[in-house]
Amino acid sequence: MKRYDHIVVGSGISGLTLTLLMAMNGKKALLLEKGPHIGGSLIRFYKKNIPFDTGFHFTGGFSSGGILTDMLAVLGIGEQIKPIFLSGSGSGLFVFEKDNLVYDMPSGTDNFRLGLHKYFPQETSAIEAYFLKVKKVYQSTVSLDLRKIGLSAETVDEDYLSLQQVLDSLTTNDHLKALLSAFCVCYGVKPKEISFANHARVAGGLYESVARIENGGEAFIRAFKNRFTQSNIDICCNTTISECADIKNDCVGKFVLNDGDSVTATDCTFTIHPREILKILPRQHLRKAFLERVSAFETSHGFFSVFGVVENADPLTFGPSIASLLPSTDLNGLLDPRQEGDGALAIIRSVETHANKKNCVVNAFEPEFYSNLKQWADSSVGKRPADYGEYKARKVQRITQRFCALYPQYRNNFKVIDAASVLTFRDYLFSPEGNAYGIKQKMGQFNLFGKLPLVNIYVAGQSAVLPGIVGAMLSSFIIARSLIGKEKFNHFIEGELSN
């Protein structure tokens, strides 16, 4: 039976980050991945020799001294992850389709703020008050500084106020409120359910800067793989834990794998969806209240995605850009599974190079809810019924119409290459309900994070601290600090950041 210091379950950005941090601190680590390849939502796929992103598309946090810049530097992969910043006119559009209103909002906090001043001259004090609140929360969030992170979450007053409450207290202008809450599609929680503080923690980074990464999530996977070859790490794909065995004093003594082998480890961290963790942990060691709490977490929405290409477009002017198409100003309704009609649609344009060819790629995704696809839930990839195919074809047609209405110049050259529903995401990414962000992190909710009732089992991942790759990585840094010890970890961080 092989022995490890640490087992990490799940090889998305959280699992990759934690595995490398453990190895860099002298621990022998085992990384387990249920799918055939490591990377989770970072993985790209290729159709017709064109690369497309499955999950991760863009991120904030890349400003100088930004949290992502720091995390990548500590991991020794900063040089391999090359941000392509979205900047200038046309790179960030918000479109209210019914009202025929287009707001051109380039990134950069001041650009965004002053852009709003221009569009809403009567609302400048509301806009200033909003950005002041975002700044206050963002700057007081110690977890956005690696030197100060810790398991006990610091809270501010805005953790107990919803985004909707704050917006309602500032203005009655529905378009302004919608623009200020539009990023909720990037974390999957309605304005009336998310705390203003968590909204500010995600949106604050996106206001500062928005970047795509050269070669998308694949750049991260390659960079981690390079670092892993120099480290004391074993990786097993198509593998998971089927049983936590030999439990004494709430400590798991042996981890039985799905191939029948067993391994031992001092500790193990799950970076997968909380609901999937419950399936693996032995029920008799968990309290009823714990089970009820975890079972009550709602899973976030997923996306219906259209992957396309514009043929013969000029790569020099094509992208990157993001357009957010909003059929109404009611973001609460747009994130509600019961809402009928079009959903909020994000259209990302980017130039992706593969085999020396530049491709003008379009990735369009609209929130989609598993509960609305229940009738096909039992089907699997390649074996779906005909009416599911018809549903997909209708969605693709409508999304194509909306894309062409915004960019009529591409009408004749836009080709859809593929499409995916939440069922596709569920089956390829092993994510419950094809969710994009793990659980919905609602106001007042106590997420699953840190040590579990079994004392050598920990939880990290996108459902733990904040959704998105920054929140997912951050959760792994915090867990690594717990496992390695505060003093040693702080010394390690200082050392790596000063290199």
Ligand SMILES: Cc1cc2nc3c(=O)[nH]c(=O)nc-3n(C[C@H](O)[C@H](O)[C@H](O)COP(=O)(O)OP(=O)(O)OC[C@H]3O[C@@H](n4cnc5c(N)ncnc54)[C@H](O)[C@@H]3O)c2cc1C
């Ligand atoms: C369509 C879409 C668009 C998105 N866009 C963005 C974006 O633009 N920017 C952004 O920051 N975030 C985005 N996200 C969210 C982002 O991808 C995630 O927050 C982040 O990548 C999650 O990382 P993770 O490691 O926590 O989980 P995941 O990437 O989901 O990784 C979990 C891994 O665990 C594996 N696994 C599952 N069960 C088991 C098991 N029992 N045993 C072993 N392994 C298991 C899975 O196969 C997977 O590899 C998007 C997500 C989706 C789906």
